[in-house]
Amino acid sequence: MLIKLCYNCPMVAKITTATLIGLEAYKIEVEVDVVNSLPQIAIIGLGDTAIAEAKERLRLAIKNSSFDFPQTKVVINLAPADIKKEGTSYDLAMAVGILAKENIVKNIPSDTAFLGELSLDGSLRPISGILPIVCALGDLGIKKVILPYQNLKEASFVENIESLGVKNLNELVAFLNGEGRLQSLKQNVDDFLSIGNNFEIDFKHVKGQKSAKYALEIAAAGAHNVLMCGVPGSGKTMLSKAFVSILPPLEKSEAIELTKIYSASGLLDYDKPLISSRPFRSPHHSASAVGIIGGGSKVRPGEITLAHRGVLFLDEMVEFPRQVLEVLRQPLEDGVVTISRASQSVRFPAKFILIGAMNPCPCGYLGDTKKHCTCSDYQIRRYRSKLSGPLLDRIDLQIDVPRLSEDELLNIKEDGEDSLSIRKRVVRARNIQLERYKQDGILTNSELSAKLVKKYCKIDDESKSMLKFAISKFDLSARSYERLLKLSRTIADLNCRENIELNDVAQALQFRGLKIY
8 A cells, every 4th residue: 555645735744663662662653744834843752862863864864865855844743652762763764754745755655664864965874773673563564664774684584574775865765756676685594593613712622620511511501500619710711701612502583582682782783683693791890780780871781681592701700799799689580680760661581691700718719729818717708798698599500610730730732522522412401401391481491480390300209318408408498499400400401311310419419519608
């Protein structure tokens, strides 16, 4: 269906565009009309400063494209008016509405949306958040979306909508008047997914630390959180950076979800329009709570959301302010974070693997076999008190990473197991979990609810006796008990066992690293 517009017609030009709030997109209707009054542009509909500044961009972009600008008052309404509009993505839709009222554009398809920021010369600049916006428009019944040419690759992954790239206003007017064509592109997500063989650090590069390597293998297989405690230079940071090399490749749905997050955050490379490997985020310990959790005046994803389906590495974890660490408690439990403001509430996904690294004391040498610790008991207690009990409760593997021996340190030959071999076992264990939970809407053992733990983590009488002793001796909470069962389930999966055995429970208790308490 085509809407025919002319200058003398009283009809209001209505153009479809969209806005992004968090990761949710909403359809916006741009209404344009002219009034017999002094020449000016009035933009209403709860827009921010960037939208108010669009007046001059519109005027000069249309003028420099050799089109006539109305010599009367132009009123532009962004409906619905109760949704706050931010950013510059409405420029193109507003320009099309003005050109329609001037009878420069004869035909505007009613099933087409327009997105893009205008330059003063009439060319289009790329905008952030294209993928989540185009996905939402496709679900709302829009058949085509016209957007900046540089955003075309990103939009091409959406299957149920046709994306057309435009470079400038002249090109767009020619297309809408049936005098030209715009480039369209369709790409398959599977062609871009990385199998991840080229990592900077491979597990074979890490000397010694067989126990820590196995613990990280378990963490990768079940998406469990890890805390490593050891003397300086024992390899904690190197192990953490090598961890991404044993994680399984991204699924198609995970890649699209991650790309939406990075697109909305303005972190997506236009030449590499798909996040094809799992993220590894390592914020500095000076990061604020808002930087970690998300938020700000314009609510944006934080580090925990940018690490979604990947790794959040907190090096020198106890150096982070305690209030920053405490904000991790709820996302670690729920896998999502809800940021509430007076005017809106935004929900971001946050299913990440937390890897923390710390020294055993301020000087770093408590329990070391070579160097003597110089810290007082008070200093040690104060140092460790930054990690609260509830936070430690949510970390499944708490392991010691001791100093390397002379033989391990001098062994230059890379004779350890490489990441590819380890990842094959991790992928096999993940596939077992995918098959087991295909009716439950989860992917890994770490996501098991209390109800599902009871269903899938059954143990025999010997294992119950061992856990009963552990609960009594170490005063384990109900959460710790459930997490031990999830960890035992992962260890059983790595060994291709259908049921959890006593040895799996014993290993889970060993890797719980209760000495950190």
